[in-house]
Amino acid sequence: MKTIEAIDLLVIAGYLLGIVGIGLFSVWKKKQSSEGYFLAGKSLSWAVIGASLFASNISTVHLVGLAESGFTDGIVWGNFEWFSGIELIILAFVFIPFYLRTKITTLPQFLEKRYDSRSRVVLAIFSILAALFMHIGVSLYAGAVVFENVFGLSIPVSIVIIALATGVYTIVGGLTSVVITEAVQTLVLIAGSFAITLLAIFRLPEMGITSYAELKAMVDPDRLKIVSFDNSQKGFSFSDMLFGHLILGLWYWCTDQTIVQRVLGARSEKQAKLGALFAGFLKILPVFIMVVPGILAFALFREEIGADTKSVLPVMISNLMPVGLKGLMVAALLAAVMSSVAAAINSCSTLIVFDVFDKLKPDLNDRKKVFTGRITGAVVLVAAVIWSPFLGNLGALFELINQMFSIFAPSIVAVFLLGILSSRGTANAAFYTLLLGSLFAAAVFIVEKYLTIGGIENFVSAGLGINWLQQTALFFLFSVLLYVIISYTDQREQTIFPGFYLSVGSSSRLVNWLAAFLLCTMLVLYWIFY
Template identity: 40%
Template sequence: MAANISSVDLWIIGAYFLVVLAIGIGVGLKTRTDDDLFLGGRSLTWAFIGFSLFASNISSTTLIGLSGSAYSTGIAVSNYEWMAGVPLILMAAVFVPLYLKARITTVPEFLELRFDRRSRTVFSLITIFISIVVDTAGGLYAGAIVLKVFFPELVLWQTTLALAVFAGFYTAVGGLKAVVYTDTLQAVILIVGCSILTYLLFREMGFSWAVLQASVPPGHLSVIKPLDDPTLPWLGTLIGVPVLGFWYWVTNQYIVQRVLAAKNVSHARWGVMLGGFMKIIPLFIMVLPGAMAISVLPGIAARDMVFPTLVIELLPVGAVGIVLAGLISAIMSSVDSTLNSASTLIVVDFLKPRLGNATPKQIAGYGRIATFALMAVAAVWAPMIGNFGGLWNYLQQVFAIVVPPIAAIFLFGVFYPKGNGTGALVTLLLGTALGMVVFILARLEIWTIHFSINVGLMFAVSCVIFVIASRWGGRATAEQLQGLVYHPALLQPATPEAYRDYRYLAAGLLVAMFGVLVIFW
């Protein structure tokens, strides 16, 4: 065990585990039906939704990937974070009322209402794959790397299995409400821990922005990079990042599930806007520390080791425990969310239609079984991620394949009433196949365009495929499309009071994002 892990640090970590376990068991005692397990009884309020959105997104994957990329290439990687406000505003304005009025449990279910069963099935399978092979396994892998820094004797596969079992247990027992409650706690711990580390790093630089600027390579503190930048060129920021953000925040089951569990449209919208404001925070407490580490701890060879090394080298007794608890929180918040959402998809989209007269309690039991099964799959796959050239590269490679056709069918499905089930199915299948071809060509170094630009290009191709393929097959009538496509009335707030109007929050969020762009241009 590393020398600077004191008994105080271990007590802090142990207390965190006990609190999370207690929350999971406490909520589990009240979780009886499938609606309780998958949607928390549709009773979540805005604060829990917002904090849970933040915690579920800011996983250990994000911590390690963002700080490592900022250390080696600059802070442009933060564009994935603060630009999330754009799709979240679209989510609050248009998709929240559509989703909640449809009373869906899963996002693929919306596709069946809008198109047909075929597109729901294909999209659900893709989402389950992403949730387990990318999100859950990625979170376990990142978490295991962190813990091995502090406890070098740990074996990677054993560590991923232990993390999976712990997260899987309270997720299976307590369902979405347990996930959301623990996410809220985890978000607070995460922010506190990362803020401590940021403060200590900035103190090393005399709290001087000028010193920081002088200590990093030219352009390192800019969010806008040249077209030939290997990390995130400006064109990728313009056409790729928004598409990735739309997929993640508007169509991703493990994110949207919190919104579907809202008690009403207003709370859903307020929670989404809170999540948008919180997404600006990572730039300052997760990305900038990676850039500051260049002068404080030069020579870190592996980018995935930047954040763990900062924790070991800089933090005093007690603070190590808080930050490590925050890192473990990040692991738990991503793993529990993806496990719960993937089990929801399996049960609701595939098992429930075949269970006949099964009671809600029986369906919840199947959901718990699915959670444990998926937990095992993710734990087995997680150690393989090291073969993909780093965690961040692994995520990029997978997302560039699957995201563009998904974003196309949801956007055009809502804003293009002439689109039909044939168009959606062909776009999902052909768009994903083309994405795999581009991926293979990129691995062979035949196709050298940056992945973020590829996302934008493949999104445009997918949109064309959708429009053309929709010429075949029947079209839905105006009555069938009612409540499933955009109309101006969707934008109206659910309550007449001005101070409850989500549109003012959206305007404030746009101003904040514009401020980030101007300051870090």
């Protein structure tokens, strides 16, 4: 797909100009304080928070990766989306009250209030590296791959175009511009993905498929099962995904600055909780509009795609989308990459300003903090542009990014969760768990990927004999054990931020009912696709 009609180009250009314009207009003539730039003045409502959480999470990696996963393995990869609903409930009821009560700007600040400054420094380093190398770098590369397929532009040129369009409003406007544009991008994402799903369904009769039963027979019934305890084909079972993803999901949704920053900008605790639950409902959609299209592509374009499974989504766009709608779908892909990159740039600049510069120069005024945030955002974006083209030789992006997160996520989750649930944990326990837990995970990762036995030709693909989801659960158990042992043997007196464990006010009845409804909805969906 190297040519594109003029009307599609107009749709794409209109989208790019519109998003940049909306982002800049949202802060036009506004004199921004540091709270306004980094936390949107703590004015965000539930709808904006929920849409922003969804858009920040759905990157081009999702759109391309989930379509590929649906094609190769089926709906089972939808667990990564549906489990998020449970993790967002945990964010609402366990983490949000603590975050808003302690009045933090960054999550490393939260660890300092609970433990000490050492844990703050370690988490800040982890978070900045994750934003730079994974959130921004991987998203830019995945978006550039789509640009290459659509326009025939080289990946480096595509990366620069996407980075410039996203960087302008993100660096100038801060979190306000980011969340407002993400609310718009959520609509574009859903519209584009829904359109290609419908068009694929309408094409099925041409293949002789007129019923759900015939579709199951064509693609193999197991492709439409969300629960599977057999790991012989896909390499993991439902139980692996349940426990492994729970750890990754708690890290991502509850302790990652890129995501949680939207919650920190809420106008109240109730609005923050409602926003998290709204995002949980939105996370139901990707299974139907991102994974299922990959399954439909297996029925429609199996021979054309062949072994080039990364081309699933581009092939569907090329074969299904008429003039005009192709532009909409490319706009949806751009919405995905721009929202993820914008979120990561904003969070990364926030971390650098408050956890690096604010420590070095505590007397920085508001104007200097905003200026520093803009400069660091630009530097981070340039660094990601330089780094991202080197991702071309790595494996499947969607699985890769989760594997990389599994190195440090388990130790972070252990430190946050145990620190909230109990006052027994000490500063030494948190610091050494973050360091040693991540080093242990990194060592296992290296053994799994690169250890050879009996010569170079004898590559150990199975490694320790457990998949990366099982490894994630193992890393978490190791971190918990390490944390508990150090806490119970540590004689150091622990100083915790005053009021940290004050009783948490009960949620509103609306919040409680929506959480129960979300949970019931998830159970019904699993019953249907069991």
